[in-house]
Amino acid sequence: MxxxxxxxxxxxxxxxxxxxxxxxxxxxxxxxxxxxxxxxxxxxxxxxxxxxxxxxxxxxxxxxxxxxxxxxxxxxxxxxxxxxxxxxxxxxxxxxxxxxxxxxxxxxxxxxxxxxxxxxxxxxxxxxxxxxxxxxxxxxxxxxxxxxxxxxxxxxxxxxxxxxxxxxxxxxxxxxxxxxxxxxxxxxxxxxxxxxxxxALRGQPGGWANLIQTDGSGNVLRALSAGHGIESGALPASVMDDYVNRVWSKYSSATLTVTPFADQPSTRYFGRVSGNAMNFTDSSGATVTSFQKPDADSIFGCYKLLDAPNDLVRGPISRTLCAGFNRSTLLTSASQPDTNAADFYQDTVTNQYARKVHAQMxxxxxxxxxxxxxxxxxxxxxxxxxxxxxxxxxxxx
Missing domain, CATH: 2.60.110.10 (Thaumatin)
Known part of the structure; x- marks a missing residue:
């Protein structure tokens, strides 16, 4: 389990x-x-x-x-x-x-x-x-x-x-x-x-510096996460569109294989894009779940169009997709999750907030x-x- x-x-x-x-x-x-x-x-x-x-x-x-x-x-x-x-x-x-x-x-x-x-x-x-x-x-x-x-x-x-x-x-x-x-x-x-x-956040173009919040004296209090940046309008809602469009194009003619459980390598799901949806099938070919083309809010929040219920199919697939979108690994590997940290955040369109957080830990x-x-x-x-x-x-x- x-x-x-x-x-x-x-x-x-x-x-x-x-x-x-x-x-x-x-x-x-x-x-x-x-x-x-x-x-x-x-x-x-x-x-x-x-x-x-x-x-x-x-x-x-x-x-x-x-x-x-x-x-x-x-x-x-x-x-x-x-x-x-x-x-x-x-x-x-x-x-x-x-x-x-x-x-x-x-x-x-x-x-x-x-x-x-x-x-x-x-x-x-x-x-x-x-x-x-x-x-x-x-x-x-x-x-x-x-x-x-x-x-x-x-x-x-x-x-x-x-x-x-x-x-x-x-x-x-x-x-x-x-x-x-x-x-x-x-x-x-x-x-x-x-x-x-x-x-680093201040130096990142594309609105990422807007995540930083200060007090009345100009002292830095925090940086909002990417998801809250979308919610508050600090980040443009289109910030992930280019990457999502490229993912959708790739898997219109290729298959994304998701193996969500490390201890269950035989449990695999196969995603292909048709129109606005990525449909996943199991090993028997039966469709098990579908995801509409996500926006940045869904990606950064891992919810809405990437909702992840506590079940054994949609939730695990969604978690894997969420990680792949945030880390921008879906174009470089058709087998997910990619667990090689050297592959993370390498695309110019990525969760720059997450990238910079991990870099300072x-x-x-x-x-x-x-x-x-x-x-x-x-x-x-x-x-x-x-x-x-x-x-x-x-x-x-």
Missing amino acids: PRRRIRTGAVMLAALASALSGLIFVPAADAAVPATIPLTVTNNSGRSDPVYLYDLGTLLSTGQQGWADSGGNFHAWPGGSVPPVPAPDASIPGPANGQSVTIRIPKFSGRLYFSYGQKLDFFLATGGLVQPAVQNPSDPNHNILFNWSEYTLNDSGLWLNSTQVDMFSAPDSVAITPSGGGVKSTGALKPNGFSNFMN ADGKAYAFAFDDVGNFESLVNDGNPQSASMTLGSLS
Whole structure:
């Protein structure tokens, strides 16, 4: 069976959804994972302003949405309304620069937010928690420097990842210490990675510099992801059209072979374009699913015309297509997924945001779009018997 994926935002039933990176959920097993584990947050940002932490998510034992305090105690959100009302203050005092704070995290699927200088504003609607939407210039958190990582802790272990699916902002890396010793870590930037990324984006023609957002004093806060760039109008909606047209032309007379499961090489699907659709057949020749010609929004968001349900056919094919379009590997290889990182982002038309994010990661791994885990290029660590976890706040230099 392939690994099941859940999205943190879907679990939290956020009233204001955003395209979140996929967390991996594994059914509960017999591992003796305690009810909470310690997570140490270390502040290596070099900043003097106060830090605020938040642990928000869904309690897996009950399905309730809520937040956890520093001791790992769960608090359910009260009911929301229309218009949304302010949520209770769930902030935890964070560490000063050069110092660390240890909290306990419960069996959650959720987000670990951190902000500098100001507390974040969260609201409750009738559908649940309204989270910050950085693509909206009127969002009350727009001028706050903040970011988050995501985790799922259950009886099978801990899955912890940093994410750039929504934005590239205040950097953080994540790590797990297994009970047997050693450390698994990911998400750290190269030296000067933050400023190098922003400079590279500024130098990329075609509207990519418009993804950068600053505060009233001109200080860089973040760069929107490519998907949010389309949504906000920062990127032209036609930014991927040339590549899509070339893909459609190629597979009008050639076959695209998709082998979506690395551990099931005999499970293959075959795509051919007819008119505005790419139709996929299985080994028997039966048509299993079809995709309309995608636009940039569908590609960068891995949704809409590239929707990926949690099934065993359309979803896996869509994830593979999404990765191929974002990494621009569909023209250079008719067998997908292409898992050779040297092939990624080589076309002049590509997800330049994702390309530049990966270029600044110390281990090359990131969640720069929703299905960046195709081929295991995501910034994720996991362990079935975690002793502790950590999150390190990095420099904005």
